[in-house]
Amino acid sequence: MWLRTLVSLGLLGLAPAASASGRAPRIVIDPGHGGSKTGALGAGEQLEKGLVLQIALQLRDRLEEETGAQVFLTREKDALVQLPDRVTFANGKRPDLFMSIHANSMPTRKLRERVEGIETYFLSAAASGAGARATADRENADAPRAQSVQNDSTLNFILNDLVRMDAHAGSSRLAYAIHQRLIASTGASDRGVLQAPFFVLTGVEAPAVLIEVGYISHPQEGARLARAEYQEKLVSAIASGVKDFLKDLSKRDAPSGADSETPQVASPTSP
Structure with missing residues (x-):
């Protein structure tokens, strides 16, 4: 069962990571899949695992340059990293935010030709709809003893309780900050x-x-995703969303009349 697995791996500490006073932001980027877990297959045998790694590596460089953040990747090459190990790695870095990068797919030819667009998710026990649940089921396929969460009432209780926790509220704000930038920059279907x-x-x-x-899996969108100029739009948009989130986080946590002790976005300096 998921619950037993999560408890044994120590993955139920859901409080937000503490920030060291005055330090640079810490960000963990998780390129999905890798190694024998190829993820979705696109036209021309394009593999999700390779595409998302390309984007993640560019995003790391962009965030380090524009925010002064310490950015860590759960994998930096085509290697298999199990899902629990990704979580353990992320928590070990005590990040201010975490982003898992994926590319979506549809199972039938008819749907592959029709369905396109960008989706941004944050955690909930209940999926937003059938499509969201299908996406989660596919991405969870690599999880240990993966199964439908809705059949585990104890885990449902734990996940539903997230609505009262800061990490969950922060995840919602981060998702909207990134998603708005992505749609505005790429013109992709929202x-x-x-x-x-x-x-x-x-x-x-x-x-x-x-x-x-x-x-x-979409013929036109899949082709765009493979192009360097489109990847640049994605990277720039995600980085902008992250900067928006960090600025908002700084304002929320700053004591009245005092400088914030939360991570700050670094300002560019003259040579």
Whole structure:
């Protein structure tokens, strides 16, 4: 059962990660899949695992340059990293936010030709709809003893309780900040900010989102996702959303009349 697995792995510490006073932001980026877990397959045998790694590596460089953040990747090459290990790695870095990068897919030819667009998720026990649940089920397929969350009433209780926790509220704000930038920058179909029970988000002790950057299975969108100029738009938009979130976080946590002790976005300095 999921609950037994989560408890044994120590993945139920759901309080937000503490920030060290005055330090640079810490960000963990999780490129989905890897190794033998190829993820979705696109036109021309484009693989999700390779696409999301390309985006994650560019995003790391952009965030380090524009925010002064310490950015960590759960994988930096085509390697298999189990979902629980990704969560453990992320929590070990005590991040201010976590982003898991994926590309979506549809199972039938008819749907593959029709469905496209960007979705951004944060954690919830109840999926936003059938499509969100299908996406979560697919991404959770690599989880240990993966099964439908709705059949585990104890885990449902724990996840439903997230609505009262800061990490969950922060995840919602992060999701909207990133999603708005992505749609504005790319002009992609807006499939919304959604909620679903993703294993990789369950135990992260910080605001955490999962971004489906598009449908790799769609003929036109899949081709766009492979292009360097479109990846640049995605990277720039996600980075802008992160900066928006960090600025908002700084304002929320700053004591009245005092400088904030939360991580700050670094200002560019003259040479």
